[in-house]
Amino acid sequence: MGGVMRRELWVNAALWLGLICVPLWAHWAGEPFTITLATRAVIFAVAAVGLNIALGLGGLVSLGHAAFFGIGGYAMGILAFHAQNYQPLFEWPFVFEGSQSMPLIWVVAFAVSGLCAFVIGLLALRTSGVYFIMITLAFGQMFYFFSISWAAYGGEDGMLIYVRNGFPGLNTLDPIQFYGLCFAVLSAALLVQARLARSPFGLALNAARQVPERVRAVGLDPVRLRLLAFTLSGAITGLAGALFADLNRFVSPSMFSWQLSGEFIVFIIIGGTARLFGPVVGAMVFVGLEHLLGGLSEYWHVWFGALLLGIVLFGQGGVIGMIAGKARAHD
Amino acid sequence: MTLSLVFEQILNGLQSGIMLFLMAAGLTLIFGVMGLINLAHGSLYMVGAFCAAAMAGWTGSFALGLVAALAGAAAAGALIELVVIRRLYARDHLDQVLATFALILIFSEGTRWVFGSFPLYLDVPEALSGPVSLPGGISYPLYRLAIIGVGLAVAAGLFWLIGQTRVGVRIRAGENDREMIAALGVDIDRLYTFVFALGAALAGLAGALVGAIQSVQVGMGEPVLILAFVVIVIGGIGSIKGALVGALLVGLTETLGSVFLPVFFKLFMAPAAATQAGASLSSMAIYILMAGVLVWKPSGLFGSRG
Amino acid sequence: MTEVLETRGLRKAFGALQATDDVSLTLRAGEIHAIIGPNGAGKSTLIGQICGTLPPDSGSVHLNGVDVTGLSTQARAGRGLARTFQISQLAMEDTALQNVLLGAVGASKRAWRFWRPALRHADLRDRAEAALARVGLDGHAATVTAELSHGQRRQLEVAVALTLNPQVFIMDEPMAGLGAEGSARLTPLLDSLRQEAPILLVEHDMDAVFALADRISVLVYGRIIASGTVEDIRRDPAVRDAYLGDAE
Numbered sequence: 001m002g003g004v005m006r007r008e009l010w011v012n013a014a015l016w017l018g019l020i021c022v023p024l025w026a027h028w029a030g031e032p033f034t035i036t037l038a039t040r041a042v043i044f045a046v047a048a049v050g051l052n053i054a055l056g057l058g059g060l061v062s063l064g065h066a067a068f069f070g071i072g073g074y075a076m077g078i079l080a081f082h083a084q085n086y087q088p089l090f091e092w093p094f095v096f097e098g099s100q101s102m103p104l105i106w107v108v109a110f111a112v113s114g115l116c117a118f119v120i121g122l123l124a125l126r127t128s129g130v131y132f133i134m135i136t137l138a139f140g141q142m143f144y145f146f147s148i149s150w151a152a153y154g155g156e157d158g159m160l161i162y163v164r165n166g167f168p169g170l171n172t173l174d175p176i177q178f179y180g181l182c183f184a185v186l187s188a189a190l191l192v193q194a195r196l197a198r199s200p201f202g203l204a205l206n207a208a209r210q211v212p213e214r215v216r217a218v219g220l221d222p223v224r225l226r227l228l229a230f231t232l233s234g235a236i237t238g239l240a241g242a243l244f245a246d247l248n249r250f251v252s253p254s255m256f257s258w259q260l261s262g263e264f265i266v267f268i269i270i271g272g273t274a275r276l277f278g279p280v281v282g283a284m285v286f287v288g289l290e291h292l293l294g295g296l297s298e299y300w301h302v303w304f305g306a307l308l309l310g311i312v313l314f315g316q317g318g319v320i321g322m323i324a325g326k327a328r329a330h331d
Numbered sequence: 332m333t334l335s336l337v338f339e340q341i342l343n344g345l346q347s348g349i350m351l352f353l354m355a356a357g358l359t360l361i362f363g364v365m366g367l368i369n370l371a372h373g374s375l376y377m378v379g380a381f382c383a384a385a386m387a388g389w390t391g392s393f394a395l396g397l398v399a400a401l402a403g404a405a406a407a408g409a410l411i412e413l414v415v416i417r418r419l420y421a422r423d424h425l426d427q428v429l430a431t432f433a434l435i436l437i438f439s440e441g442t443r444w445v446f447g448s449f450p451l452y453l454d455v456p457e458a459l460s461g462p463v464s465l466p467g468g469i470s471y472p473l474y475r476l477a478i479i480g481v482g483l484a485v486a487a488g489l490f491w492l493i494g495q496t497r498v499g500v501r502i503r504a505g506e507n508d509r510e511m512i513a514a515l516g517v518d519i520d521r522l523y524t525f526v527f528a529l530g531a532a533l534a535g536l537a538g539a540l541v542g543a544i545q546s547v548q549v550g551m552g553e554p555v556l557i558l559a560f561v562v563i564v565i566g567g568i569g570s571i572k573g574a575l576v577g578a579l580l581v582g583l584t585e586t587l588g589s590v591f592l593p594v595f596f597k598l599f600m601a602p603a604a605a606t607q608a609g610a611s612l613s614s615m616a617i618y619i620l621m622a623g624v625l626v627w628k629p630s631g632l633f634g635s636r637g
Numbered sequence: 638m639t640e641v642l643e644t645r646g647l648r649k650a651f652g653a654l655q656a657t658d659d660v661s662l663t664l665r666a667g668e669i670h671a672i673i674g675p676n677g678a679g680k681s682t683l684i685g686q687i688c689g690t691l692p693p694d695s696g697s698v699h700l701n702g703v704d705v706t707g708l709s710t711q712a713r714a715g716r717g718l719a720r721t722f723q724i725s726q727l728a729m730e731d732t733a734l735q736n737v738l739l740g741a742v743g744a745s746k747r748a749w750r751f752w753r754p755a756l757r758h759a760d761l762r763d764r765a766e767a768a769l770a771r772v773g774l775d776g777h778a779a780t781v782t783a784e785l786s787h788g789q790r791r792q793l794e795v796a797v798a799l800t801l802n803p804q805v806f807i808m809d810e811p812m813a814g815l816g817a818e819g820s821a822r823l824t825p826l827l828d829s830l831r832q833e834a835p836i837l838l839v840e841h842d843m844d845a846v847f848a849l850a851d852r853i854s855v856l857v858y859g860r861i862i863a864s865g866t867v868e869d870i871r872r873d874p875a876v877r878d879a880y881l882g883d884a885e
Contacts, residue, residue: 061425123622126629130368130424130568134560135625141557142618149610198754200742200761207728207739214726217688218743218801219714225748258553262370262432269429299444305436312430313418 027176035175041287048267048279049189050236058229059209064140068234070256072109072241077159077251102167113238121230144256158252335469348582349482353537354559355574357530363569364505370431373552374438379404379535380542384451393456404535405528412527450546478540567634588613647696656682658859671838671846674856717804721794734778737765740800768799788819803834812842
């Protein structure tokens with residue numbers, strides 16, 4: 001067991017270094033497209049790390065996390081839209097012009113998506129199991145339709161943001177610098193997840209996934225543990241949404257699409273649940289396949305679907321499991 | 332706002348509700364008997380619509396199209412049950428979600444591969460085209476009236492099948508106690524394949540019937556699937572009666588909401604703002620309904636399982 | 638003697654089945670009070686009502702003189718009602734130490750700490766390790782629970798209850814599945830626990846019950862048909878007739 005865990009640590013370290021070295025190489029080799037691909041993978045990884053707090057630690061199969069990804073995206077879109085069009089977002093209690101500053105946008109995206117996750121969690125956690133799956137999926141769809149109907153912010157067409165938002169001291173239009181920001185956010189999210197998993201809260205949450213009766217019997221309420229995990233999970237995925245919107249300089253209802261929610265789960269499964277770097281590997285593999293298979297065939301989703309089916313039916317432990325052995329990741 | 336418009340919208344709501352019922356009934360039956368959450372149910376809806384459109388396009392007969400929809404969706408259902416789904420009964424919900432999500436990808440892109448990205452059109456049959464006059468001077472499309480009738484007939488048939496026949500007894504027994512039914516000597520594998528194919532056929536029928544009103548295209552099934560989930564959450568998992576009540580509630584809420592909420596807001600708001608507010612609220616109406624049921628009765632109106 | 642736990646007139650019906658019927662009993666400081674009875678007598682229902690997993694139709698539960706009938710399971714646990722489960726409820730993927738640590742986290746109300754690893758909360762760890770040592774599992778702290786033997790899991794069940802600042806132990810068949818040898822090993826441990834808190838012991842193993850109990854109540858068809866010392870119960874003709882006679 002110890003050996004297997006050490007091997008996983010090595011795998012994680014190698015992955016983390018790879019995420020630093022490959023884009024730097026691409027930068028010097030003059031391959032900006034590779035940097036963009038890596039940025040996309042890293043942002044998806046942030047979203048999946050967020051989801052993994054609910055799914056991997058809490059056992060909450062949320063099929064609605066695109067809702068939070070989209071809310072984060074729209075938080076960015078709305079703030080930047082008002083700023084670039086010089087229309088105040090609100091005038092009371094003070095005039096607020098919107099913002100094109102990433103730190104502020106991130107805080108807003110994190111807070112608003114966390115708040116929405118709290119409310120959805122409050123409702124969905126009244127149930128469990130398959131109900132929870134259906135309810136999160138349904139609320140995700142609600143945001144999708146709502147964004148389509150919201151003509152003031154582009155309705156079905158979404159919003160174009162002309163200039164990427166700024167970050168103090170950096171030129172965010174430079175692909176490698178923007179990548180660096182996203183990578184820093186991913187590293188922070190991974191740190192949070194790793195600490196959380198070993199903390200008293202993580203211990204209790206993890207037990208609530210396995211034996212909720214026991215958790216109640218030691219004086220803790222599993223629903224409150226799950227609600228907090230779901231809220232934090234949604235907030236981190238929302239932050240990823242804000243980054244994704246900045247990467248594309250575009251937000252649209254498609255950020256809320258249920259397929260995206262499914263894909264986030266797929267990232268985690270490809271990489272391996274309960275693996276710290278599982279979501280990272282999953283996002284990398286997905287973006288890589290999307291690029292490679294997408295180049296070979298317009299219908300690459302067929303092959304991707306078949307691959308996924310194979311992993312679910314016959315493989316266990318995901319890609320990291322295949323490399324690092326079968327043991328679970330938490331201590 | 333006339334009374335006839337109200338009546339017409341109620342009929343529209345009924346029509347969409349009864350089609351939703353065909354979807355939700357299969358889903359809830361499959362969950363109740365096999366404990367499986369099937370995301371690919373929307374794909375079977377799509378398969379039904381494409382089979383109907385292809386067959387009707389080839390032979391010119393809508394009736395043959397419907398037969399093809401039922402047969403095609405049932406066959407596709409039986410096939411995936413035999414190849415994939417039966418490996419999932421003993422798995423947890425996460426594996427079921429992922430595997431059936433993979434099936435959606437395969438079905439959707441596979442269909443796009445075969446039929447291309449352009450929508451197909453399925454024409455309303457000659458005999459049912461055009462409006463019909465209802466009492467009170469209301470003119471309503473005959474075809475929509477006909478599919479309300481078909482849907483109600485299928486619903487009645489389903490209640491009869493579950494309530495009165497030997498197969499129904501086995502299905503109900505399977506919902507309660509899997510081991511007992513196996514001990515009674517019922518071939519559980521065949522029963523499961525049958526239930527899955529039955530659910531698939533209902534979805535395929537709905538897809539074909541709706542396909543003649545809307546266009547037949549890849550991705551048509553999933554929005555309906557999600558609505559059917561809302562129906563099941565409202566009605567309660569495993570309950571056919573709950574699926575019927577939930578489907579009608581959702582169909583009526585959605586249809587009436589999108590027509591009347593903007594009108595309602597115009598009573599006290601500027602027209603443009605009222606249209607916007609009405610559209611936004613009506614896009615969320617059924618989910619608000621669902622949230623209300625969750626607060627009031629978390630296991631659904633007719634549900635017994637938590 | 639003071640009454641730590643008391644139930645008054647607990648009733649619960651499932652449809653036509655009266656699972657508990659006017660059950661009143663007391664548990665005093667320092668004692669082990671055993672509840673015996675044939676299968677289906679309502680023992681599990683009684684435990685559910687005491688621990689707060691089943692709301693009673695009528696009647697009340699009092700812990701240290703306070704009516705806790707309206708409190709949730711977790712609130713009762715917070716007041717020192719420490720239970721063990723008939724079927725082990727342990728986090729199988731976690732180590733033995735993590736399972737007792739969960740108890741320590743719950744009892745210390747420290748579940749809302751997010752940064753420092755649970756194992757580095759020295760006081761929690763001390764408490765958890767002491768509980769493991771108490772039940773004789775100190776050599777297995779790092780063993781994943783799924784790899785523990787059945788008997789070790791039964792010990793771990795007791796260890797988790799020990800971390801909870803127990804005012805009273807509710808033990809639901811702690812000997813379940815242990816066999817004579819394992820049961821004999823657990824008996825002295827339970828015997829020593831009564832100094833920490835009294836034990837309400839539901840148990841099928843009569844050797845253990847007769848060895849441990851200060852008092853015994855016999856539950857049949859949801860009713861207490863007899864209550865008294867070990868000797869009283871051994872002699873009671875109604876008990877022999879209803880229970881001991883045909884069961885043993």
